[in-house]
Structures are given as C-alpha cells and as structure tokens.
Amino acid sequence: MSTGIVTTDLRKTFPVRRWQGWRRRPAAAPVPAVDGLSLRIPPGQVTGLLGLNGAGKTTTIRILSTLLRPSGGTVSVDGLDVVEHAREVRRRINVISGGERMVYDRLTARENLWYFGQLYDVPRARLRVRIGELLDLVGLTEAARLPVERYSRGMRQRLVIARGLINDPAYLLLDEPTLGLDAPIAHQLRALIAQLAADGVGVLLTSHYLAEVEQLCRHVYLIARGSLVAQGSPAQLAGQTVRRHTVRLVLAEADPSVTAALRALAVRHDAELTVDVDDEGRPRFALRHPEDLVGAVVTAVVQQGGAVAGLTVTPPTLEDAILALADPAAVAR
Amino acid sequence: MSVMGATFVRNWRITVRAYPWTYFVGTLATGVLTIGVSMLAYRAIGGGRVGASFTAATGSADYLGYVTIGAAALTFTTRMVLWVAKAQITEYREGTLESQLLTPARRLPYLLGVTAQALSTTAVEITVLVAVAGVLGVRLSVPEPLTLLAATVAATVAVVGMSVPLSALMLAAGEAHITQNTLFTAMALLCGFTFPTSYLPQAARWLGEALPVTWALRVLRAATLPGADVDPWPAFAVCLLLGGAYLLVGLSILKPAERRALHRSARA
Numbered sequence: 001m002s003t004g005i006v007t008t009d010l011r012k013t014f015p016v017r018r019w020q021g022w023r024r025r026p027a028a029a030p031v032p033a034v035d036g037l038s039l040r041i042p043p044g045q046v047t048g049l050l051g052l053n054g055a056g057k058t059t060t061i062r063i064l065s066t067l068l069r070p071s072g073g074t075v076s077v078d079g080l081d082v083v084e085h086a087r088e089v090r091r092r093i094n095v096i097s098g099g100e101r102m103v104y105d106r107l108t109a110r111e112n113l114w115y116f117g118q119l120y121d122v123p124r125a126r127l128r129v130r131i132g133e134l135l136d137l138v139g140l141t142e143a144a145r146l147p148v149e150r151y152s153r154g155m156r157q158r159l160v161i162a163r164g165l166i167n168d169p170a171y172l173l174l175d176e177p178t179l180g181l182d183a184p185i186a187h188q189l190r191a192l193i194a195q196l197a198a199d200g201v202g203v204l205l206t207s208h209y210l211a212e213v214e215q216l217c218r219h220v221y222l223i224a225r226g227s228l229v230a231q232g233s234p235a236q237l238a239g240q241t242v243r244r245h246t247v248r249l250v251l252a253e254a255d256p257s258v259t260a261a262l263r264a265l266a267v268r269h270d271a272e273l274t275v276d277v278d279d280e281g282r283p284r285f286a287l288r289h290p291e292d293l294v295g296a297v298v299t300a301v302v303q304q305g306g307a308v309a310g311l312t313v314t315p316p317t318l319e320d321a322i323l324a325l326a327d328p329a330a331v332a333r
Numbered sequence: 334m335s336v337m338g339a340t341f342v343r344n345w346r347i348t349v350r351a352y353p354w355t356y357f358v359g360t361l362a363t364g365v366l367t368i369g370v371s372m373l374a375y376r377a378i379g380g381g382r383v384g385a386s387f388t389a390a391t392g393s394a395d396y397l398g399y400v401t402i403g404a405a406a407l408t409f410t411t412r413m414v415l416w417v418a419k420a421q422i423t424e425y426r427e428g429t430l431e432s433q434l435l436t437p438a439r440r441l442p443y444l445l446g447v448t449a450q451a452l453s454t455t456a457v458e459i460t461v462l463v464a465v466a467g468v469l470g471v472r473l474s475v476p477e478p479l480t481l482l483a484a485t486v487a488a489t490v491a492v493v494g495m496s497v498p499l500s501a502l503m504l505a506a507g508e509a510h511i512t513q514n515t516l517f518t519a520m521a522l523l524c525g526f527t528f529p530t531s532y533l534p535q536a537a538r539w540l541g542e543a544l545p546v547t548w549a550l551r552v553l554r555a556a557t558l559p560g561a562d563v564d565p566w567p568a569f570a571v572c573l574l575l576g577g578a579y580l581l582v583g584l585s586i587l588k589p590a591e592r593r594a595l596h597r598s599a600r601a
C-alpha cells in the first residue's frame with residue numbers, strides 16, 4: 001500500500017574527531033546535520049524541501065534513500081523501515097542529484113542505462129523499451145552511442161535524470177535536479193516532474209530556483225540547521241513573514257526638496273529607505289514596506305516638482321519568506 | 334542478465350576503451366624483469382646450478398621454471414587484487430559509488446562480475462608473459478591439467494578472498510596506494526613466489542601461512558614443477574578454507590566501510 005515517505009523525529013549527527021596527541025578522539029559535541037525532522041512525502045504530489053546552504057537538505061535525502069543511516073528517529077517508505085528493509089526500499093525509490101556524476105564516463109548513455117537497469121533487475125524486454133523511452137524523454141537519442149566523457153555538462157545531467165527514472169520509482173528524490181540545465185530542458189524536466197506526480201509518483205524536490213518550487217510544489221517544508229522552521233503551501237509560507245514591497249525610484253536630477261519629502265514619507269510609514277546614485281550619477285531611492293507605497297512616492301515627487309527617470313515595484317517573494325524564516329538575523333542585517 | 338554478468342560486460346567495455354597498450358607493457362615489464370634478473374643471477378653468479386637446499390625445499394632443480402611460474406603467479410595476484418580490491422574505491426573516486434549503492438544489487442555478485450572480467454584480462458597478460466619467458470629461453474614442463482585447474486581455482490579464491498577485506502580497508506581509509514603496496518610487498522616476501530618459504534625466518538613463515546595465496550602457490554607448484562612429488566589437495570583444501578574465511582570477513586566489514594565512505598563524502 002502506498003502510504004508515502006514518513007520521517008518521525010529524524011536525527012543525524014556526524015561525529016567530529018580531533019587529534020589529541022597520537023590519537024583521534026571524538027569532539028565533545030557532534031555536529032547535528034538533521035535535528036528532529038518530521039516530514040511526510042505523500043504519493044502523487046511534489047513536496048518541496050527548502051533551506052539555505054548547509055540546512056540539512058542533502059543529508060535528509062541521503063537518509064531517505066538509504067545511503068546514510070539516521071542517528072535517531074524513524075524513516076519509512078510505504079511502511080517499510082529504511083534501515084531494516086533497505087533493499088526493498090531501494091526498489092521503490094530513486095535519486096536525481098544535480099552536479100554529481102552518478103554515471104560511467106567511458107560507457108555510452110545506452111550502456112549506462114542498460115547497466116543500471118540490470119542492477120535494478122528490470123526485466124529484459126521492459127528494459128529495452130524503457131531505455132528508448134528515457135533517451136527520447138531527455139533528448140539523448142541521437143547521442144546515445146557516444147561515450148559520456150564526450151558529453152557536455154547539460155547532456156550528462158540529462159543522462160543522470162534518465163538513470164533516476166530507469167526503475168520506474170514510486171518515489172523520486174530530486175536534489176537540485178535542474179542545476180546546469182539549459183532553460184528548454186529545465187522546462188521540459190519541470191513538466192515531466194508534474195506529469196510523474198500526476199501519475200502517482202511521490203516527489204521530494206530541493207531547488208534553489210524558487211520559481212520552480214512555487215510552480216511544482218503543493219506543500220513545502222522549510223528547514224534551517226537541520227530543524228523544521230515552517231511548512232505549508234508556497235503561498236502560505238510566503239504569508240508567514242512580514243512581506244515587503246520594494247519601490248525603486250530614480251530621479252532625473254538631484255533635488256533636495258524631493259529627498260526631504262521621501263525621507264519624511266519613510267518616517268511617517270516606518271518604512272526602510274536607502275539613498276544612493278546610479279551609474280549615471282542620478283539619485284536613486286529604495287523604499288521597503290509591507291504595503292505598496294508607490295502611489296505615495298509618486299505623489300511626493302510630483303508635489304515637490306521632481307522628475308521621475310525610472311520607477312519599479314518588486315512584490316514580496318517566496319525567497320523573501322525563506323530568508324526571513326531560515327535566517328532572520330541575516331534579513332535584519 | 335544477472336548483476337555479475339552485467340558488471341562483467343560493463344568492465345569489459347570500459348577496459349577495451351580505456352586500457353592503453355603502454356599499461357599492458359608496464360604490467361608485463363615487472364614479470365619479465367623478475368625472470369630476466371633471476372636468469373642473469375642463475376647463469377652468471379650461480380653458474381647454472383642451484384644449491385642442494387633449493388632442490389630439497391622444492392623437489393626440483395629447475396630454478397628458471399620455478400621463478401617463471403612464480404613471476405606469472407605474482408603478476409596474476411597483483412593484477413587480480415588491483416582489479417577486485419580497487420573496484421569500489423574507484424567507484425567512490427569517480428563519483429559512481431552512490432548510484433551503485435542506491436540500487437538493490439548485492440555486493441558479492443558485483444564483485445564476482447569484476448573478478449570474471451579481471452580473470453579474462455589477466456589470463457591474456459599471463460599468457461604473453463609466459464611466451465616472453467619462452468623467448469628468453471625458459472622451458473616449462475607440461476603441467477598436469479587437473480592440478481593446474483585446481484591451482485587456478487585456488488588462486489582465484491585466494492585473491493578474491495583477500496581482495497574483499499582489502500577493498501573495505503581502502504574504502505574506510507579513503508586511500509588505495511599505501512594499502513595495496515603494503516600487501517604486495519608482504520605477499521612478494523612471504524608467499525614463496527621467487528624463493529621457497531623455508532628460506533624465511535620462522536615468524537615470517539607463519540605469517541605467510543596465514544595468506545591463502547601461499548597455499549594456492551603450492552598447488553600451482555605441484556602442477557608445474559617436474560619432479561616435485563607433492564600431493565596438491567591438502568594445500569587446495571586449506572586455500573579454499575582460508576580464502577573463504579577472508580571473503581566472509583571482507584563481506585561483513587564491507588558495508589560499514591561503505592557507510593564510512595558515504596559519511597566522509599556527506600561531510601565534505
């Protein structure tokens with residue numbers, strides 16, 4: 001029965017050893033990479049796992065995929081414990097990592113897929129068809145007989161994607177899967193991920209491309225220093241922080257009365273104002289506030305007889321929310 | 334096709350594409366040099382005769398045949414160990430260990446696939462080495478086929494048995510050269526490749542007895558040395574037992590070693 005991937009109070013610490021005299025001894029406090037994480041990755045949807053670098057995303061994926069053993073807590077895949085039933089779990093999952101090699105350079109794409117198909121015990125007739133489908137899917141049919149060492153980085157990553165699908169996994173763990181891919185292929189991969197989820201595959205996605213997460217994920221877990229700090233839909237997550245619109249204004253020429261009016265406006269609304277000059281030496285203002293103050297800004301400039309050379313408004317994004325939730329100190333700075 | 338068969342095919346393809354002829358020459362050079370230097374010493378220093386102690390220890394006065402078989406066996410052992418023991422650390426270094434370990438495939442069939450391919454490549458190397466020895470003037474007696482087959486089986490079990498724990502050590506330590514070269518030096522000294530083990534001090538002799546390769550070599554000597562009236566089967570049985578024990582120990586420590594390697598790369 002497909003019950004999804006469930007982690008309960010998952011923990012992973014890496015012992016740190018230091019030389020003391022002639023011996024390496026464990027350091028007093030081991031480093032927690034994952035600290036009490038409880039997640040659910042249901043079948044048939046894309047779940048996001050977000051966090052800044054070093055938050056514990058890749059370690060979590062390695063535990064879910066049986067590569068690392070948890071130091072504490074439990075992980076089950078369709079009710080099977082990943083430590084006790086590792087081999088059975090491996091039949092149901094696969095991992096696609098961006099920027100990692102994972103394929104054999106001296107074999108061709110077809111030979112790589114054939115070999116991994118054998119390791120997954122895919123029946124011979126099915127494997128032949130599957131290899132053709134996957135090569136077609138990732139656009140490597142014409143290059144299928146070239147050794148991988150002659151591939152570009154993007155072609156290699158496409159082969160890594162095909163390798164990750166060779167066993168028709170019930171759960172797919174994607175760690176930055178579009179890293180290094182050209183826009184059309186990345187777009188195609190996103191469509192594929194959505195299609196896989198629609199077909200019932202449970203997908204866990206980590207990505208630095210937040211538009212990708214907003215487009216694909218129904219539910220997102222946000223982690224920092226190995227712990228869960230927030231969860232919800234991308235929209236709910238963005239709503240959990242004080243969101244700020246940024247109004248950027250460039251004046252045609254310097255005008256002290258306009259500058260004074262904008263400073264007064266910022267004080268009145270308790271907004272954050274920064275003032276500098278652009279490349280052409282024109283005064284440039286950035287006003288950040290939870291509300292969109294563009295109307296008030298334009299009114300203040302016009303009332304003081306100023307001339308606007310440029311005006312943009314940036315609405316709050318998921319990225320703002322992640323930064324605010326995962327590292328509030330950095331945002332405050 | 335099984336994991337073993339698939340790994341055999343994979344390694345064969347990689348070897349055909351990546352094995353330079355210069356490497357082949359380098360592999361042969363060590364064996365040829367061993368035979369050549371022994372031949373010079375035998376003719377120029379020993380006057381073409383061996384001492385009574387050699388004949389007593391080996392049951393034969395054919396020193397050049399003894400050295401040639403020993404050099405071939407040493408080439409076989411080092412080449413097989415290099416292939417089998419280094420298989421997983423090579424995967425680790427080339428970034429494919431994780432994609433291997435993600436699959437449900439078991440380690441033993443994988444290692445046997447590597448072994449099967451290594452046997453086919455090493456057989457070619459040994460054949461050329463023995464042919465070169467023939468050109469240099471070494472004349473080998475025709476081996477007894479059944480005993481030669483037993484020697485080949487024994488040697489394969491011995492090197493695979495030793496390679497698996499060695500593979501685990503390499504993965505755990507994250508390095509190959511120090512580990513492999515320490516083993517090669519120890520084997521060359523202790524196992525009786527180029528001189529009888531009875532020449533060794535007692536303590537060293539006991540160390541040699543603990544290595545299955547020493548016993549495999551005794552079966553090989555029984556098959557190839559004229560006049561060496563030795564029963565090969567006790568040595569064959571000991572070799573299988575020792576090789577099997579090494580293999581079991583190796584398989585039991587291989588998974589912890591893999592986890593240690595994955596920890597290391599996760600922390601990197």
